Amino acid sequence: MSHWTVDALETDLDRFHLGPVDLDLAPGTATAILGTSGAGKTTLLRTLAGFLAPSAGRILRDGVDVGRYPPEERRLGYVPQGLGLFPHRTVAGNIRYPIELRTRDDPRPRVRELLARFRLAPLADRYPARLSGGELQRVALARALAADPELIVWDEPWQALDVLARYELGLVLHELREEEHLPVVVVTHDPALAFSIADSFVVLRGGRVLEQGDPASLLRAPSDAFVARFVGFDNVYETAELVAGAAGGLRAWLLTLAGPEGAAVPCPTLPPAASASPGWDGKVRSARPGPEGLRVEVVCDELLVTLRVPPPVTTPLPALGTRVRFGIDPASVQPLGAPRRREGGS
Amino acid sequence: MSADGGRAPPPSPRRRWPTGSLWLALQLVLAGSLVLLFLVPIVALFTYAPLSGIYYAADNAAVRAAIWLTLFASGISVLAAVVFGIPLGYLLARRAFRGRAVVESFVALPVVVPHLLVGLGLFLVLAIPGTLPYRFIQAIGFPVYDTIWGVVLVMVFVSAPYTVLASELSFQAVDARVVEAARSLGAGGATAFLTVTLPLALRGIVAGLLLSWARAVSEIGGLLILAYAVYPGGPYNGPVTSTVSVYIYNLFQNGDLADAASVSSLFLLIAFVLFLAVRLGERTGWLPWRRGELAP
Numbered sequence: 001m002s003h004w005t006v007d008a009l010e011t012d013l014d015r016f017h018l019g020p021v022d023l024d025l026a027p028g029t030a031t032a033i034l035g036t037s038g039a040g041k042t043t044l045l046r047t048l049a050g051f052l053a054p055s056a057g058r059i060l061r062d063g064v065d066v067g068r069y070p071p072e073e074r075r076l077g078y079v080p081q082g083l084g085l086f087p088h089r090t091v092a093g094n095i096r097y098p099i100e101l102r103t104r105d106d107p108r109p110r111v112r113e114l115l116a117r118f119r120l121a122p123l124a125d126r127y128p129a130r131l132s133g134g135e136l137q138r139v140a141l142a143r144a145l146a147a148d149p150e151l152i153v154w155d156e157p158w159q160a161l162d163v164l165a166r167y168e169l170g171l172v173l174h175e176l177r178e179e180e181h182l183p184v185v186v187v188t189h190d191p192a193l194a195f196s197i198a199d200s201f202v203v204l205r206g207g208r209v210l211e212q213g214d215p216a217s218l219l220r221a222p223s224d225a226f227v228a229r230f231v232g233f234d235n236v237y238e239t240a241e242l243v244a245g246a247a248g249g250l251r252a253w254l255l256t257l258a259g260p261e262g263a264a265v266p267c268p269t270l271p272p273a274a275s276a277s278p279g280w281d282g283k284v285r286s287a288r289p290g291p292e293g294l295r296v297e298v299v300c301d302e303l304l305v306t307l308r309v310p311p312p313v314t315t316p317l318p319a320l321g322t323r324v325r326f327g328i329d330p331a332s333v334q335p336l337g338a339p340r341r342r343e344g345g346s
Numbered sequence: 347m348s349a350d351g352g353r354a355p356p357p358s359p360r361r362r363w364p365t366g367s368l369w370l371a372l373q374l375v376l377a378g379s380l381v382l383l384f385l386v387p388i389v390a391l392f393t394y395a396p397l398s399g400i401y402y403a404a405d406n407a408a409v410r411a412a413i414w415l416t417l418f419a420s421g422i423s424v425l426a427a428v429v430f431g432i433p434l435g436y437l438l439a440r441r442a443f444r445g446r447a448v449v450e451s452f453v454a455l456p457v458v459v460p461h462l463l464v465g466l467g468l469f470l471v472l473a474i475p476g477t478l479p480y481r482f483i484q485a486i487g488f489p490v491y492d493t494i495w496g497v498v499l500v501m502v503f504v505s506a507p508y509t510v511l512a513s514e515l516s517f518q519a520v521d522a523r524v525v526e527a528a529r530s531l532g533a534g535g536a537t538a539f540l541t542v543t544l545p546l547a548l549r550g551i552v553a554g555l556l557l558s559w560a561r562a563v564s565e566i567g568g569l570l571i572l573a574y575a576v577y578p579g580g581p582y583n584g585p586v587t588s589t590v591s592v593y594i595y596n597l598f599q600n601g602d603l604a605d606a607a608s609v610s611s612l613f614l615l616i617a618f619v620l621f622l623a624v625r626l627g628e629r630t631g632w633l634p635w636r637r638g639e640l641a642p
Contacts, residue, residue: 049530071529084527088545097541098531147531 001027001181002062002150009057011047018043018207020057025183032194033187035204041187045155049078061150077149081156083140085128091139092124098147114142134165141172152176153185158193173197191231203227224336228264234306235265250280250301257330261337265328267308272327279327287317298324391611399608409609411584412593415576419494420562423501427509427558432551435513453510456503461567464503469571494582496573497589501562508561512554516547556624566591
């Protein structure tokens with residue numbers, strides 16, 4: 001399997017500029033490109049797939065620059081948003097398409113194998129218009145593999161899937177990495193889904209790479225408030241909010257721990273942990289149960305703080321407007337915009 | 347008085363639009379009126395022309411020559427629309443270039459210009475001996491004045507825009523991501539066009555071709571000037587004749603109302619059968635371009 005490297009890649013599209021982007025796509029790894037709408041995720045994928053010409057940088061497949069190759073010569077399985085299935089071909093016809101293009105051999109054995117592997121055999125003669133979301137995903141993947149790609153590039157794989165189909169897709173993507181040993185690149189705006197499969201991340205915003213690394217480092221030290229919220233921190237405070245606080249209050253205390261861009265705080269638990277700091281009083285604004293326990297939102301020193309009661313939840317829901325006492329472990333507060341001070345432990 | 351103690355009725359909505367059966371009736375009346383209007387001349391023709399008249403028209407050599415010429419020339423003009431019109435529609439749909447709006451206006455022009463003007467314009471350029479374009483088309487063997495080439499030229503001019511516009515819309519409607527997926531799976535540009543883009547756009551294109559054909563066979567204005575009579579020459583080697591439209595016009599001018607109605611009815615039948623065949627072919631999936639919409 002090929003090792004792909006993206007080296008200082010830049011793309012200009014009308015007035016939008018993407019890059020520079022660096023990626024290392026080793027066989028069997030999954031990389032998630034994260035970002036909100038308009039961040040440049042799809043532009044990056046379309047550049048990789050050969051539909052947009054890079055304005056600078058290189059795309060290397062085992063050291064060979066394929067950045068100027070036409071899409072059909074890149075050996076890259078591109079699954080666009082909406083999957084791009086051929087509506088005028090049956091399931092089997094879709095899967096047969098790349099095989100017919102590549103060889104004069106009888107395509108049927110390979111089609112049968114892929115149909116069986118993705119549990120599509122009973123649907124072989126159906127047209128895409130008559131399939132469910134999960135079935136369509138499997139057809140798209142089977143068709144991409146039929147072309148014997150060296151890299152799978154998938155735009156929004158989880159789009160419009162129900163919970164079960166999402167779970168199933170996660171399994172299939174894992175299988176792709178482990179059995180086919182293919183590098184996989186997925187684009188998504190949902191960090192939770194990305195965390196479920198990816199080894200590394202690129203967070204894009206306005207065409208720029210904001211953050212890049214493995215999930216642990218991304219969670220340990222998000223670079224700014226946007227990234228922190230994006231990767232799932234509930235309590236993110238920008239410096240401007242904190243400087244307004246009076247001495248002795250929560251805001252002033254957080255300011256002492258914050259970086260230049262502010263601070264991100266993982267949900268403090270209720271009742272407070274032993275390592276938690278002095279103890280703050282918050283007025284309950286909402287409380288709702290969920291699979292991860294109870295989420296309680298309180299207002300303290302004009303900051304909205306989300307707290308968590310881990311399961312099993314034995315205490316009753318706190319009443320709205322009542323006061324609860326919570327603590328924040330100073331070591332858990334992530335300064336934003338600072339160099340990653342905790343990474344080396346120095 | 348009432349059991350609920352004279353409570354006021356619920357306030358009625360400010361506006362009441364027709365609902366249910368009233369709404370359906372309104373639609374039926376409006377749509378039905380138009381269909382009725384379409385039917386009037388057709389019914390009139392068939393009532394005026396007895397079946398025997400239609401039969402005799404079909405048996406008449408002169409009528410058959412006119413019908414043959416019309417079908418032949420319109421066939422060539424549809425072929426020209428395929429060869430030149432579909433690529434133009436594709437270009438307009440998929441490529442951004444300077445002056446595209448101007449090209450699009452020119453494409454729509456033949457639809458809005460009175461067709462006598464088209465005939466006159468073509469006559470002035472191509473049918474007056476001595477001019478450079480006249481000498482050129484004579485030299486390459488495509489004389490247009492009173493020849494089948496003249497008929498084809500006028501027909502292409504007035505009918506090809508329907509194919510261009512229909513192809514443009516159909517190509518625009520093809521999801522570009524589906525085509526990109528094909529490219530990524532190993533199809534070159536031309537292969538992706540032939541295996542994905544064209545099949546997906548085909549239904550709309552065929553509708554445009556049918557319109558083009560209908561427009562071509564019904565043309566008369568331009569033909570009255572450029573090819574009123576058609577002499578044998580080029581691919582046509584039958585007797586001297588004219589297109590069906592001109593032929594019927596002549597019968598009418600001579601006061602042969604019954605004959606005019608008979609020939610009209612006969613031609614109407616032929617056109618109807620052709621249209622019906624295409625529609626049935628689509629429905630049954632025998633013609634390929636609706637597969638995936640109808641099938642399992």
